[in-house]
Amino acid sequence: MYRTHHCNQLRAADVGQTVELSGWVASRRDHGGVIFIDLRDREGITQIVFRPESYPDVAKEAHSLHDEDVIRIEGKVVPRLEGTANPKLPTGEIEVVVSGLTILNQCAPLPFQLDANLSNEDLRLTYRYLDLRRPAMVRQLKARHILNRTTRNYLDREGFLEIETPILSKSTPEGAREFLVPSRVMPGLFYALAQSPQQYKQLLMVAGAERYFQIAKCFRDEDPRADRITELTQIDIEASFTTQEDIFRLVEGLLKEIFAATREVTIPTPFPRLTYQEAMDRFGSDKPDLRFGTELVNLSETFRNSQFKVFRAALDQKGVVKAINAKGFANITTGQIEEVTNLAKQAGAKGLAFIKVENGEWKSPIVKFFSESERKSLTEKMGIEEGDLILFGADSWETVCIVLGRLRLKVAEFTKLITDPDELKFLWVTDFPLMSFDPAENKWNAMHHPFTRPKTEDIPSLEQGEFGKVRAVAYDVVLNGVEIGGGSLRIHESDLQQKVFSALGISEAQQKRLFQHLMSAFSFGAPPHGGIALGIDRLLMIITGTANIRDVIAFPKNSRGQDLMMDAPAEVTERQLRDLSLAVRRA
RNA sequence: GGAGUUAUAGCUCAAUUGGUUAGAGCGCCGCCCUGUCACGGCGGAGGUUGCGGGUUCGAGCCCCGUUAACUCCGCCA
Numbered sequence: 079m080y081r082t083h084h085c086n087q088l089r090a091a092d093v094g095q096t097v098e099l100s101g102w103v104a105s106r107r108d109h110g111g112v113i114f115i116d117l118r119d120r121e122g123i124t125q126i127v128f129r130p131e132s133y134p135d136v137a138k139e140a141h142s143l144h145d146e147d148v149i150r151i152e153g154k155v156v157p158r159l160e161g162t163a164n165p166k167l168p169t170g171e172i173e174v175v176v177s178g179l180t181i182l183n184q185c186a187p188l189p190f191q192l193d194a195n196l197s198n199e200d201l202r203l204t205y206r207y208l209d210l211r212r213p214a215m216v217r218q219l220k221a222r223h224i225l226n227r228t229t230r231n232y233l234d235r236e237g238f239l240e241i242e243t244p245i246l247s248k249s250t251p252e253g254a255r256e257f258l259v260p261s262r263v264m265p266g267l268f269y270a271l272a273q274s275p276q277q278y279k280q281l282l283m284v285a286g287a288e289r290y291f292q293i294a295k296c297f298r299d300e301d302p303r304a305d306r307i308t309e310l311t312q313i314d315i316e317a318s319f320t321t322q323e324d325i326f327r328l329v330e331g332l333l334k335e336i337f338a339a340t341r342e343v344t345i346p347t348p349f350p351r352l353t354y355q356e357a358m359d360r361f362g363s364d365k366p367d368l369r370f371g372t373e374l375v376n377l378s379e380t381f382r383n384s385q386f387k388v389f390r391a392a393l394d395q396k397g398v399v400k401a402i403n404a405k406g407f408a409n410i411t412t413g414q415i416e417e418v419t420n421l422a423k424q425a426g427a428k429g430l431a432f433i434k435v436e437n438g439e440w441k442s443p444i445v446k447f448f449s450e451s452e453r454k455s456l457t458e459k460m461g462i463e464e465g466d467l468i469l470f471g472a473d474s475w476e477t478v479c480i481v482l483g484r485l486r487l488k489v490a491e492f493t494k495l496i497t498d499p500d501e502l503k504f505l506w507v508t509d510f511p512l513m514s515f516d517p518a519e520n521k522w523n524a525m526h527h528p529f530t531r532p533k534t535e536d537i538p539s540l541e542q543g544e545f546g547k548v549r550a551v552a553y554d555v556v557l558n559g560v561e562i563g564g565g566s567l568r569i570h571e572s573d574l575q576q577k578v579f580s581a582l583g584i585s586e587a588q589q590k591r592l593f594q595h596l597m598s599a600f601s602f603g604a605p606p607h608g609g610i611a612l613g614i615d616r617l618l619m620i621i622t623g624t625a626n627i628r629d630v631i632a633f634p635k636n637s638r639g640q641d642l643m644m645d646a647p648a649e650v651t652e653r654q655l656r657d658l659s660l661a662v663r664r665a
Numbered sequence: 666g667g668a669g670u671u672a673u674a675g676c677u678c679a680a681u682u683g684g685u686u687a688g689a690g691c692g693c694c695g696c697c698c699u700g701u702c703a704c705g706g707c708g709g710a711g712g713u714u715g716c717g718g719g720u721u722c723g724a725g726c727c728c729c730g731u732u733a734a735c736u737c738c739g740c741c742a
Contacts, residue, residue, distance in 0.1 A: 111699030125702070145692085153712095164702060187675070187693060194691060195677050200734060248666040253742040273742085300741040359696070424738060556716065564742095626735095 080150055083388035087121025090171045092155045097174060100150040100182070101125060102211065103143050104193070113140045114173075117151070120216055125164070125173040126151055136179050136224075146192070146211075147184035152178040199628070202644040208635055216272045218630055221340050221622050225614060228339040229313055233333050238289040238315070243278035245271055245295065250592055251584070252297035252528050257308075271297035274611060276527060278597060279316040279567055283607035284599045286316045293614070305560065305616055307627050308639050316609030322567060323550060325610055326506060329555060329563065332612075333504070340621045341566055348506040349555070356474070357507050362483020364510070367559025367598040370495035374482045377470075381453040386447035388431065391473035399472045402482050403460045404489040407467040408434040408441075417487055418469070425481040431470040435462060485560070499623065503517070504557050512540070512550040513581065521583045526552045528582055529575070529596075530565040531608070537574075545581055555612070562617050565610025572600040657665070 080100040088097065101119035113128040143149065143194045153176040164170030164426050188198035189205055192212055202209040211216060215417060230240065235489035249270035250254050257269035274279075282290045294314040302308060313332075313455040317324065330347040337345050350368075357366050360373045377399045381389040389399045404410075410418075414434070422430040433442040440453075448456070452510055459469055469485050471478035490496060512532050514520040530550045539547040552566035569575045575597065579589050588595065627635035635641055655661065 105702070105704095107701045107704045109699050109701065109704075110697065112701080113699090114701050114704080116702070123702095127700085159700065162700060162702085166702080170702090190676050191692060197676055198672095198734075201676080255741085276742090298741065301739085303741085304736065307740065524742050530742085577695075638733095 085124040085490050086168055087119055088124055088155055088169055088174070090157060091159050093172060095155045095259050096152065097155055098150065098152045099126070099174065101148070103145055103147045103149060103185075106143055108141060111137075113137060115140070115143065117149070118211075122169065122213075123167055124169045125158075125167070126153065126177075127173050127175050127579055129175060132175065132179050136176055139179055140176070141180070146188060146208075147181060148164070148183040148185070150180040153178045172339075191630060199636070200642060203628070203634070203636060206643045211591060212633065215629075218622055219632060222552070222614070222618055222630065224339050225336055225618065225621070228335050229291075229293065229332065232335050233291045233315070234464045236289070236328060236331075238291040238317075239287060240292060241287060242281060243272070243275040243282075243294070245297075247272045247278075248592075251588070252524055252582070254300050254451065257297050257299050260658040260660055262658050266298075273298050275314050276529065279314060279609060280529060280596070280607065283316055283318045283568075283570075283603065283605045284316075286605075288605075290317070290609075291315045294611075298475040302635070302639065303636050304625060305619060307615065307628050307631065308635055311610040311614040312565075313614060314609070315611065316607060318605040318607040319338050320530060320567075320606075321330040321609050322508070322553065322608070324606060325565065326553075329610060329612070333555075336617070337621070339500070340580045343500075343502070345502055345504065351506040351508055353509040354507055354549075355509065356445055356510065358479045358483070362479040362481070362486055363559070364507055365554060365556045365559055365561045366505070366507075367487065367490070368505060369498075369558055370490050372402050372404065372486050372495065374402055374479065374486070375459050376400050377459060380452055382460065384447065384452060385449070386444055387474045388429075388444075389470075392474075392478075397472065398478050399470065399480055400478050401460060401470045402486050402489065403462065403467050404467040404469060404493060405463075405488060407493050408436045408465045410434070410467055410492070412595060414492060417536070418485055421435075421484055422469075422471070422481050422490055425484045426477045427473060427481040430485075431461075431472070433468040435464055435466045435468075435523065438464065441447060442552050447452065450619075502557060502620075507554045507556055508552075509549045510552040510554070511546070512536075512548040512552075512578075513545045515546065522581055524578075524582055526550060526564065526566050528584070528638075529566075529568045530575075530578075531569050532578070540577060540581060543581075549654055551608070553610075555610070557617075557620055560616055560620060561613075562620070563610055563612035565608065567606070567608035570600055570604040570606050572597050 079098060082098045083467035085099060085101050099117055100295050104123060107114040115126050115128070116123045117126050123146040123237060128140040133234050151174065153174040155172050158171060158173055161449045187206065190201055190208070194207065196202065201366055210219070224494050246259060246269040248257065249268065256273055259269040259271065261267045261269065275292060276296050279290055295310050296310050296312055298308055298310070300306070300308070315328070326348065330349060334345055334347055335368045352360070352366070354364055357364055360366070362374050365514040378393055381394060381399045384390045392399060419430040431442070433445060434442050456462065462468065469482065469489070471481045471533045473481070513523050514525050516523050530552050533549045533551055536548045550566060552564070554561050554564040556562065569578060578587065579593070615627050615630055619625070619627060622630060624630060633641065633643065640646065
């Protein structure tokens with residue numbers, strides 16, 4: 079037997095028991111005579127004591143122990159001596175006097191220390207199995223386990239079946255770049271790794287599964303970010319005979335249980351809702367962070383007849399003038415002004431107009447163009463007070479919203495508008511546009527995916543070719559400015575699906591080649607259906623309060639998609655390539 | 666594809682305006698230590714300052730190039 083208890087189990091009530099423990103040496107405090115060791119396993123730490131006067135042979139062997147050696151001990155639980163209890167440990171009232179020691183395995187000198195400052199991430203990822211021994215990382219693994227368990231229990235109770243779908247699938251033109259996998263049996267042909275189970279889950283609805291979910295791995299061959307990784311996990315949900323309201327209620331209930339189980343907080347439901355239009359107009363983002371205000375204010379009427387050419391020109395071209403008030407940020411430094419100006423330009427602005435309100439004076443190169451009534455209207459609409467900084471955008475509605483939305487986030491960061499690190503602000507963003515125009519490709523792309531249902535009242539616009547006016551029954555769930563999930567009601571009629579494909583520039587020949595299975599499935603009595611997918615990794619980032627998606631994944635890839643521990647991707651042999659009928663072209 | 670930040674001992678970091686032998690803490694090795702909990706004390710080993718070039722009497726520090734990591738933009742239905 080290796081253990082009778084784990085290392086976070088023994089308490090004062092267990093005093094007198096003879097126990098066995100196994101684990102790693104987390105810390106050795108060798109006084110020459112008595113030796114203390116913090117013995118660590120997955121659950122926690124128990125102090126064990128070697129007393130030479132009681133067990134001289136065992137104590138002698140303990141002198142040679144090192145950090146991270148793996149040992150098994152037996153001994154007696156005793157209360158700690160008067161005044162030596164450790165209130166920092168749940169097991170701190172007791173210790174185990176060791177009468178028997180087995181060294182199960184020794185540890186070589188470590189490449190980095192587990193108890194010290196975090197080492198550089200390369201090293202942590204290379205030796206991830208050591209990094210994961212840190213209690214903080216164990217907490218991450220447990221949080222994911224609890225989230226998954228809660229999800230399964232909840233969706234089971236709601237009548238959902240967990241059904242697995244293929245990872246090896248077929249390449250489709252829309253969406254993220256895919257990882258390709260060559261077929262050995264059929265030379266020259268390729269699978270694609272599923273970027274989501276989207277089509278399978280819709281086909282399951284046609285199959286009459288009615289309520290499906292899956293904790294699904296998805297693969298996207300795009301450049302990673304701090305909150306994006308090539309290999310991600312989603313709670314994938316689809317239901318038949320469902321409405322947007324049904325899905326909102328389901329997901330709100332799920333998130334309520336997840337946050338109760340992982341963070342022990344009660345989140346208020348239902349979540350507030352904004353349409354895409356409102357979200358962009360007021361917050362300059364389709365995933366607004368509602369933990370602070372600083373809303374975008376429309377000033378188009380104020381400057382309708384302005385002498386300031388930049389504003390006037392934007393308005394004359396049917397654009398808008400909007401602004402945000404960075405309260406109390408008039409003391410912005412020159413360097414910060416430069417930074418926000420660059421940010422504005424990056425987001426599509428031609429420049430950045432601003433007003434600093436200092437000592438009762440408006441300090442700005444543009445104020446001289448403003449009339450008395452314009453100043454008055456501006457003061458009123460923006461609620462201008464001493465110490466404020468007003469940042470303007472004048473351009474097309476979309477550009478202005480995007481620019482000011484980015485500035486809003488930057489201002490919040492500079493002026494520390496988020497004060498409570500535990501605050502959770504959920505919302506639904508609804509009525510997304512069905513399609514967006516890509517000037518680079520000169521074509522319309524699906525905003526969500528090509529199977530998204532247009533709003534019934536907007537179908538005439540679709541038929542008339544006014545694609546920009548068509549809204550979708552598509553929705554995102556947003557938490558603290560992070561898109562944690564998105565979904566839609568789907569098209570279940572082959573003729574409507576065909577119209578959308580055509581609008582997206584997918585020819586009939588392509589439709590047949592790529593989506594024949596869907597088109598024919600829809601012709602055999604497909605029920606109305608819809609669903610959503612929630613990003614587990616991003617959700618866990620917020621639950622555990624980390625800024626890096628790799629912290630919530632046991633074995634993550636780095637920002638170039640490498641697994642530093644396994645050293646993947648790696649070269650393969652000529653023989654393997656030959657079997658796959660592949661040749662590598664080297665530069 | 667573009668931009669920014671970073672790179673010094675096994676790890677985390679220092680090193681004044683360019684100045685002589687590049688330091689500290691932790692870890693490692695040796696010795697000492699019977700109530701610690703980041704135990705403590707004494708001693709020791711350990712460096713091509715990412716790599717290549719340049720400027721200079723002299724470069725960890727300045728310049729150019731390059732590589733890598735991270736972050737951001739593009740991209741991510």
